[in-house]
Amino acid sequence: MPGRFSLTVLATLISTCSFAASYSPPEVLVAPSAFKGVHGLAVDQQGRLLAGSVVGNSIYQVDIETGQVSTFIGPDQGQADDIAIGPRGEMAWTGFYSGQVLYRETDQAPIRVLADGLPGINSIAFNQDTGALYASQVFLGDALWEIDINAQQPPRLIGKDLGGFNGFEVGQDGWLYGPLWFKGQVVRIDPASARQEVVADGFGTPAAVNFDSKGNLYVVDTLTGQLLRITAENRQVEQVAQLASSLDNLAIDQQDRIFVSNMADNSIQQINPLTGESRVITQGDLAVPAGLTLSEDAKTLYISDIFTFRAVNTETGQVRDIRRAHGSDVEYPTAVGLGQKQLLLTSFATGTLQILNRSDYSTQAMIHGLNAPSAAVELEPGRVVVSEMGAGTLVILSGEQWQERQPLAQGLQGPVQMVRGQDGMLYLTEAAGFLTQVDPSSGQITRLAQDLLMPEGLAQQADGQFIIAETAAQRLTLVNPENGERRVLAENLPIGFPAGPGMPPSGIPTGVAVDNNGVIYFGSDIDNGLYRIKPEH
The missing domain is CATH 2.120.10.30 (TolB, C-terminal domain)
Incomplete structure (x- = not known):
């Protein structure tokens, strides 16, 4: 973490503090960090690593090499529990407390609200072939929806009372693959029929999944702190890395580099999928x-x-x-x-x-x-x-x-x-x-x-x-x-x-x-x- 948060910003904050004559200037006991809890991750078509924070009410851009963090979309439209990038580079995200699904086609395009009145709207993903957009409610609701990106039709309910369909992705077969937070399972759901099949089970609290280019499905387990892989060949579950608990989400870029967020550490780590070796990109003590x-x-x-x-x-x-x-x-x-x-x-x-x-x-x-x-x-x-x-x-x-x-x-x-x-x-x-x-x-x-x-x-x-x-x-x-x-x-x-x-x-x-x-x-x-x-x- 040292060096990751701008020391120039910290020095400016302290130097501008005013205080009564009988007190010394404020001194740092525990150093600052970049986020207020970090959740959904995404790598866009420009290779930018984006991170969402619900409490921080913002989406941040994180430099993968230096760990430098800057605000990408700030309050109030930046509240994001999860972020998704579409086939044309469009971007959608979920406002957990606001109950909104937000969207914009490019960096310069206006932000639009695609759906409202969905408390606990949590995870979101595009079908990269069709452009269809799906989002789920967890904790303050328990449902899966298809979202009209033109905002002409209300969200279509696919299913409810699923067991907490958290950080999901769309597979090449068009099915939605994701964890059931409250059931310890990873499942796949047909968005047309709502049919559900178990892919793997026996997890502690699976929080999110993502595919690599070979069809392997990676899972973060927030209870155990594990990064796991469900192999494409035979759906065997194997551990890739042992990390700290409170993992929230992950993203995999075009080079199959894996990035994992931890809400308790304000951290994002890069994990080597071959060796399990981890590198801290940014982290905080609080x-x-x-x-x-x-x-x-x-x-x-x-x-x-x-x-x-x-x-x-x-x-x-x-x-x-x-x-x-x-x-x-x-x-x-x-x-x-x-x-x-x-x-x-x-x-x-x-x-x-x-x-x-x-x-x-x-x-x-x-x-x-x-x-x-x-x-x-x-x-x-x-x-x-x-x-x-x-x-x-x-x-x-x-x-x-x-x-x-x-x-x-x-x-x-x-x-x-x-x-x-x-x-x-x-x-x-x-x-x-x-x-x-x-x-x-x-x-x-x-x-x-x-x-x-x-x-x-x-x-x-x-x-x-x-x-x-x-x-x-x-x-x-x-x-x-x-x-x-x-x-x-x-x-x-x-x-x-x-x-x-x-x-x-x-x-x-x-x-x-x-x-x-x-x-x-x-x-x-x-x-x-x-x-x-x-x-x-």
């Missing part, structure tokens, strides 16, 4: 840093990294994986809370609270069915309060299986981050611009500060004042809860990436943490790095 919390001794910073749950050594900046998405049971964590013996991970994407044992990181509970939970705080052992961004409520969970739910407060306007104050009260930021106090015994709501600009990350200093990431203003602000007075600690920071279509108004929440010595940590949703600011004494 994927999409969001919620942060510090251990009591301030030596470990826990990060909800969207596609991974990680820990960072605050002295060295060394990053350690705890859980990787699709390589474990973690579900896209966006916030993390620190309990006495537990870690509390919330995911607004899946409506989940996951409770981990702090001693060995084993999963103690997985609670689903919450309404876009944005944070969780332990009140005492056995009682946890969760903020629901989707409902504007706080809910207390308890019971042996956490099945008891007691409403605590309602009418909140987009709760984002929440912490337990030194006085035992709950404090949270609301996207509508508030720093808010909630009494955990009565549910009484008191708004302590207003007109904040998209406040997200929240941490309390040793003196009782709160540090807030005002992401719409790209600054950290100190707020006195006693009188609402505030002052800017640092501004022009690399935070405040706009939320893409279909995402919560806060987008990826910017996490903030502070230790007892006043050292402030924050993650960047602009460049995916981790920074700290030290007080000057």
